[in-house]
Amino acid sequence: MLEPRRCVVVGAGFSGLSLAYWATKYGAKVTVYESQNRVGGLLDSMRLPGGHLVESAANGFLWSADFAELERDLGLRFISTKPESRKRYIFRRGRFRRWPLSVLETLGLLWHLCRGWRRRRPFAGETISAWGERMLGPAGRVLLLETALQGIYAGDPSRMSATLILGRFFQKRKRSVHKLTESEARDKRSGSHTHADGMGALTRDLRAYLESSGLCTFRMETQFSADDLSEARRRKSLVFLAVPALAAAEILSQGHPELAQGLLSVEMRPIATSTSIWSLDDGERGMPRGFGALFPRGEDIEALGVLRNHHIYNRRSDRVSETWIYGADSLRSRGIWGNREALRTHVLEERRRIGAKGLAPEAFECYFWERGIPHYTVALEEFLARADLDGIGRREGVVVFGNYTGHLGLSRIFAEARRLVRERLSDG
Ligand SMILES: Cc1cc2nc3c(=O)[nH]c(=O)nc-3n(C[C@H](O)[C@H](O)[C@H](O)COP(=O)(O)OP(=O)(O)OC[C@H]3O[C@@H](n4cnc5c(N)ncnc54)[C@H](O)[C@@H]3O)c2cc1C
Incomplete structure (x- = not known):
């Protein structure tokens, strides 16, 4: 009988857990190395006194058939969003609006769209701002495109790559590597979903499932090093590095110095959340009832956006629960970055400025992520085009994978992990 293929997965964040899950599903034996004493990486959930759920990073994932498979394996039911969460708002001129453009601005947007349609695909090296100006005109660029993207990527649109962020919408859809079963084909769920007890619980359940499969072992509180990589390769293990770019650079510094140098240049954006x-x-008056709202630059609000958690999923809170999201620049210039009490006061001021009621919240929690989200810049686009990560995986059995390799959303990470594992395991 053939020995199962041995894989090493470094990092037990969502990327590493996804790789380990698919590798065991395809019959490999996996060892996961994680430097912390818990799995999940950025993803974690906690309950405040009173049982209110707080997420540290992503609060859900976009539904796909891959998650239906995971749901079945974990023996649970993911929860979907509430109907009212379909409403999303943009704050403009003192009001929350479903559509922030005036009639004239809307006509300008349509004119730009018609004029640019034939060349709608982003050019190599084109920034989000340049693409937005070309395709949507000034109002559409600032109030729709840049505002929507700042809430997800927290980046600088004049440096962000249109190809990395929008390119996939202009490509032919890659066929899924998975053929749907009858029940999956009947499953018409869509939109955001989450674990009933939060994303932290999802990562813990995933670990328990992997350990119970008998194919996966976790080495916790173990920092994987460049020497460990040489040893794993000597044993012919297929190695997946699912760690942030900086950590991957360190691990690759001996064997792949050029790649390591490139990884060192991957910028990360700091991001803070306050729930x-x-x-x-107090909580509802003056605030929008829906998924949440975004704040365009120039509207005198420093937050990038606010999520109205209790309108998104059940079981988050029986009260009003809000998560305000900030980039670091504005908080640093006011000395608020890293200061929990100052951030709490700042959120109250911003709430007052938009006309919301409420002097003090009943409970409060915040996270400051110094290296939160990759900055999807044109420089990153150029690096990924040069680096040939797929080629290195194929030739040398070392796969570099994470949100900075071009897949921010958890559902894209999950799908791409499946594709990569399948391809690399079939390399033999
Ligand atoms: C505030 C915020 C909100 C977000 N919201 C969303 C959202 O709504 N939807 C969405 O899809 N995405 C969202 N994201 C992004 C999403 O959370 C991340 O893309 C995803 O969690 C990244 O997972 P990862 O496994 O790639 O990295 P990480 O979570 O950083 O995991 C890397 C792991 O590697 C470990 N590690 C590092 N070095 C070593 C080493 N040498 N040896 C062993 N282990 C090591 C680390 O300890 C860590 O556990 C958000 C991110 C933030 C910060």
Whole structure:
């Protein structure tokens, strides 16, 4: 009988857990190395006194058939969003609006769209701002495109790569590597979903499932090094580095110095989130009822956006639960970055400025991520085009994978992990 292929996965964040999951599903034996004493990486969930759920990073994932498979394996049911969460808002001129453009601005947007349609695909090296100006005109660029993207990527649109962020919408859809079963084909769920007890619980359940499969072992509190990589390769293990770019650079510094140098140049954007719990009366008045709202630059609000958690999923809170999201620049210039109490006061000021009620929340929690989200710049686009990560995986059995390799959303990470594992395992 053939020995199962041995894989090493470094990092037990969502990327590493996804790789380990698919590798065991395809019959490989996996060892996961994680430097911390818990799995999940950026993903974690906690409950404040009163049972209110707080997420540290992503609060859900976009539904796909891959998650239906995971759901079945974990023996649970993911929860979908509430109907009212379909409403999303943009704050402009003192009001939350479903559509922020005036009639004239809308006509300008349509004119730009018609004029640019034939060349709608982003050019190599084109920035988000340049693409937005070309395709949507000035109002559409600032109030729709840049505002929407700042809430997801927290980046600088004049440096962000249109190809990395929008390119996939202009490509032929890659066929899934998975043929749908009948029940999956009947499953018409879509949109955001999450674990009933939060994303931290999802990562813990995934670990328990992997350990119970008998194919996967976790080495916790173990920092994987360049020497460990040489040893794993000597044993002919297929190695997946699912760690942030900086950590991957360190591990690759001996064997792949050029790649390591490139990884060192991957920029990360700092991001802060502040979740507060309010009584229904205080929390709801003056705030939009829906998924949340985005704040365009120039509207005198420093937050990038606010999520209205209690309108998104059930079981988050029986009160009003909000998560305000900030980039670091504005918080640093005011001395708020890293200061929990100052951030709490700042959120109250911003709430007051937009006309919301409420003097003090009932509970409050915040996270400051110094290296939160990759900055999807034109320089990163150029690096990924040069680096040939797929080629290195194929030739040398070392796969570099994470949100900075071009897949921010968790559902894209999950799907891409499946594709990569399948391809690399079939390399033999
Ligand atoms: C505030 C915020 C909100 C977000 N919201 C969303 C959202 O709504 N939807 C969405 O899809 N995405 C969202 N994201 C992005 C998403 O959370 C991340 O893309 C994803 O969690 C990254 O997972 P990862 O495994 O690639 O990296 P990480 O979570 O950083 O995991 C890397 C792991 O590697 C370990 N490690 C590092 N070095 C070593 C080493 N040498 N040896 C062993 N282990 C090592 C680390 O300890 C860590 O556990 C958000 C991110 C943030 C910060």
